[in-house]
Amino acid sequence: MATAVLEARGISKGFPGVLALDDVSFRLDAGQVHALVGENGAGKSTLIKVLTGVYRPDRGTLLLRDEPVTFDNPLAAQRAGISTIYQEVNLVPQMSLAHNLLLGREPRSRLGVTDTTQLYAEAERVMTRYGIRTDVRRPLRSLGMGTQQMVALARAVSIEARLVVMDEPTSALEPREVDTLFGVIADLRSEGISVIYVSHRLDELYRICDRVTVLRDGRVAHDGPLDELARVELVALMLGRDPAEIRRDGATKFTGEHTTTVGEPLVQARSVSCRPVLRDVSVQVRPGEVVGLGGLLGAGRSETAKAIAGALPVDAGTVTVAGQQVRRGSPAAAIRAGVSLVPEDRKAEGIVPTLSVRDNIALAALPQLSRSGVVSDARIDRIVDSFMRRLRIKAASPHQKVSELSGGNQQKVLLARSLATGAKVLLLDEPTRGIDVGAKAEVQALIDELAAEGLGVLLISSDLEELVEGADRVVVLRDGAVAGELSGDQVTEEAIMATIAATGETDG
């Protein structure tokens, strides 16, 4: 038997309140792409953090090429040839792309100081290889999530490593960039470098992975070659359910068509401009309608949603809700008018990490839940209780800190927060990013359910399948302007791609 590149034996790791990993063993062979899957909160990220020196396991041993090792910190793991892309893009937002990319490996001039010319040249060279052409001197935060993810990827791969760990690298990527990534992974494999790959997108796993380990509730539920495992079986293993049951339910939870009322638009954005990212964007959503926003990374979808939600200073254009114009630049006014945004960046703009699940849900609706400035705990408890049940939020108690929940459950908390305000229109920016198949289906079902109740939904998703199945109508953006609109039978993946790629002037 070949020596394992990295092996974990009997690893346990607990946090206050949960046992995130319970006696997990894991073995990675050379030149293999090894998938690590499981529901939200199954312990994937925790296992990766144990393998790479972020956490110390409570029990168990690590073996690097059959030698026992302990990593005190990520640096130690890096020195041992393990390079990692962590789940949340973990780069420094204020620093330039180049400095992020080459931090710790800056080229030096003869005087021993950093040679900045060479630094930028090198960074530009690397990024071009990943299909990113941008000024590498720009601060990272001025770049879209997708570009940032590519930088993280380039950084991890360009470190001389024997093992590259990728925790949900594609959740912020477009199909094209995913292709680039897979090209890189193929190269790595051919060089004999192993890859641990975590993703909730099952198609991807079947495209590139050799082997799979399924985690469920902190335990190993399955371990074996991936091609021997049918997709439904994999999902069943993750969820701990019967494959037959899964087969009945289908791929996405969307039912497809809604009974779109031809009534007055609930919300209407007219010629919204917001230099330099948006030009003349008009979108409307009618009651009971799910409108998709399509486009590539940086096309301005998030900006459109934020402009409608009053979270961006708009240069021109109006937003009306039920015929009434909403005050510009005030999220509070938008919420009062019944428009609520669930932002794409959960960590930075969504949850308030210091507060409990309960307080996070009640946050936006506080004015409605209090009388003369004093909150009514009874009313809060009632509403929190009902949403936690309805959205099936998994938490030890409503008083648990929201930062301790898994990604999918945090997402549901944000949905609950929006719904608790009594919103008539929901703007959902990547609502299923980074959440597991089970939770994804639940969220999708929920969107359907809400639309059926007469809510208007604006859905932004990089997952084309989700967009096609979920939306009644898709508005496609390119370079901050509307490139086209598709409805009814026109809504297909091919049509969306075609609209994005069309170079000439399109109607709209």
Place this chain on the structure above:
Amino acid sequence: MTTTTDADTGTDTRRAPGMLRRERIGHLLQHHGALMVLAVTVVVGAVAFDSFATPQNAANIVVSSSFLAIIAIGMTFVIISGGIDLSVGSSFVLAGVLAAYGSRYGLLVALLLPLTVCGAIGLVQGLIVARTGMAPFIVTLAGLLGMRGLMLAVSDEGANTYLVRNDAFSALGQASFLGLTVPVWITLGLALLGGVLLQRTGFGQNVYAIGGSEEAAVLMGVPVTRVKVLVYLISGLLAGLAGALNAARLSSGVTILGAGMELDVIAAVVIGGTLLTGGSGGLTGTMAGVLLLGVIQSLINQIGVLTSSFQQVVSGAFLALVVVTQRILHRAQRLS
């Protein structure tokens, strides 16, 4: 800089140059806003007061600012790393007393004693901050108290002012070269060195990374503990050096110095465009900030007719004006 639109990758680059210019301007304003405000203040002062723009007054401002400047260099490192060092005022006075005491055993002791003690305390503070995760504000506040206590202990509860009787050491504070005293040259050298360290070495980039996002820095393999410890060590050493040089200038270990100095230093750094949240800033701004404080003080003295209480009102208002101006410049750039 790439200006082509690369349709193939779908990465948007067409807007890059435009945003870049604005970013550059923003960068300029944020980092050199203090320099601009400084220039305006100097011009206004020169027009308004005859005896303001004299070489001697300029030299006075530069010389008396140099000690604050040396400390501010260290503080800039600390603040960029996302920390703060309240202990510098106490380090400054303690170092002065130790240097004066040490000067009776020769130049070397006069320099090494304060540097060792202040460096060691900086090191300990850094270790506590880095290892325990306690707030730097509190750790260095304890440092402020503890070092002042130590200073009182070594000076017989402040009753004993050691005098410098070593000419070589005195020269360090008093001799001048090309019209400027040695501390000014040392300041310039340190600012230059600090600038290179910060901008052009891996260590400097690590400091920025930790201040920008400590979590990310850890995951990117930055030796966070070591960098943090070093940053507080630098701050302690520089405060110690400033204190020692000041003792050489004053020829004695004055015990009543340094109270509230940390706030002046922090103000200078922040006026210089370094954000207290960490991750951005630089030394040019800090130097401008230090000079700005000196110039404001000198202008208030020039006005002359103000009562001492009114002088305070004016310096408070001036400080507010400067930071507000900077904010507005910064914002105007962002919204344009």
Place this chain on the structure above:
Amino acid sequence: MAELAAAPRVWGGRARLLTWLQEYGVYASVLALLLFNVVFTPHFLEVANFRTQLIQVAPVVITSLGMALVIGTEGIDLSVGAVMALASAMVVLYLGYGAPVAIVAALIAGAAAGAAGGALVAYVGVQPIVATLALLVGIRGMANVLVPQLTEFRNPTLITLGSRSVLGLPLVVIVAAVLTVLVAFLIKRTTFGRQLVAVGGNRAASRLSGLPVRRVLITVYIISGLLAAVAGVLATSRLQASDPTSLGLLMELSAITAVVVGGTPLTGGRVRVLGTVMGALLIQLLQATLIKHNLPQSWTQMVQAVIILAAVYAARGRRA
């Protein structure tokens, strides 16, 4: 209080002790110091002693409460000591119109000073530490301009405010206790309190959730100024004189220490009211102990440094 209602969780034995220490470290420290004094300090277990400590700590408690709110929003208010001086100046300036008018004038001045700082922070976007540093310098100067030197007064109403007792409890202590309860209520039960911690926990998220972020911020600084003014009035009445030069000097550091020792993180998003009161008590008790044992100033400062470190170490927040 919020900190007492811990969520039900499954803890291990050692973890439980550790967490208990983190949550209640400041209480343990106060207790330890009390025990030390009972054993080693003569005349400690006397009513008069506890009265003295409580009276002396009252202004610190009151300013610390305001500071805790500001820190809860990830801010800091260095101007509280100067605001105390300003309030003190206003009181004697308007004493001619009677004590109530004078006190109201002082409180208005405090609120106005807070509003100035808050406006700089909330609307101009100046970093709290610099905004309030400018105020610290300017406001103390202003207090001195208004009342150039220590001024005694003989107004009986104002003097009784500082020396009177109700049901055996000094009035200043009662005021501090009432304000503590009010601030606890504010944090626990009001919309404003919830919004305050949310703004401190994640400002961007709060804005997107439609919270009036700027209004919350400016209000917090106004409250801090107001509370500092209350403390200033009480201190003035106790001193029976207005002394804008030295009243409240370095109060900002004591208040910040009390808040942090009490377990409120400087990173915001959380406010511990009772912890803050305990933090103030710890500092007071510590200083009293050192004075009573007649330690030289050098020792006093070094011991304080060590104890503050130890207390914060015990009470430090869980690490990520």
Place this chain on the structure above:
Amino acid sequence: KSEDSGDTPAPAGSAGQQVVQSAGATGPTCTLQSFGGQRFDLKKDVVGFSQSEKEANPFRIAETKSIKDEAAKLGIANLRVTNAQSQFAKQISDVQQLIAQGAKLLVIAPLNSDGWEPVLKQAAEKKIPIITIDRKINAQPCTDYLTFIGSDFYEQGKRAADQMIQALGGQGEVAILLGAPGNNVTTDRTKGFKDRIQEKAPGITISFEQTGEFTREKGQQVTEQLIQSRPGTKGVYAENDEMALGAVTALKGAGKSPGQVKIVSVDGTRAAVQGIVDGWLSAVVESNPRFGPLAFSTTQKFLDGEGIPATVIISDQEYTTANAKESLGNAY
């Protein structure tokens, strides 16, 4: 923080005028020739006055006012005044800026006795005479600076001790309310007091010394702790009047009656002397701040070619139960 505070403004007129105690007797005299300076016109040339602390206490108010009033009286047209706001570094640069502004005479109320090297050097280059008032500069008179006019703080401490010994009849526990740590005034007033007690009254023990930082508030707080935990304390020596008055407030609050604890302090502010009249204080040793007339008359003598002494120690008064009522008008 200040070492001298009170609460009533200095009275106008010549009441409390400084009297020279020892002039010339102590050392060699200094003349224009021996100093080597240039003659200048006091009335027309720039005269700089550097005050150390904010004019927010009676001592500093009276001191600055005395200088300004006397300058006005003598027709000195170009008096430039700076204030170091209790920051020593600022005082150094203040004086340097006065030199840059062309001052021909410097009157300095130093915040600290040591650390004047850079100023003395610059002044010496230009042969600018420096008169230091109320606190000495540790340097060579007639070479580094011209002369010092002021009180002897050590002596003040000794005289306070004498008063304390008398008040207590040579027996009992005494507490000291120290001034701000590190301050020369604190150091000297403490040393003088202790030396004298040791020398003359072995029956008195100094059982407690804590800083009240020269402020009334701290004086009150420390005294509150003191009387509660050391009820046997018979006397309190406060190193300035403010702390003494704070101690009085504390004693009142603890229900003590006047005279139960003997208080002796230094300064001679109106409020403290009133305290003697009311029976709370036993004695106050004066420290006279009215330096204007003496400073400028000394300068004039110097310019006129006369020899002036290296130190001009003024004779400070004493306020006791015997003279407090009559002398109230002299207090500042």
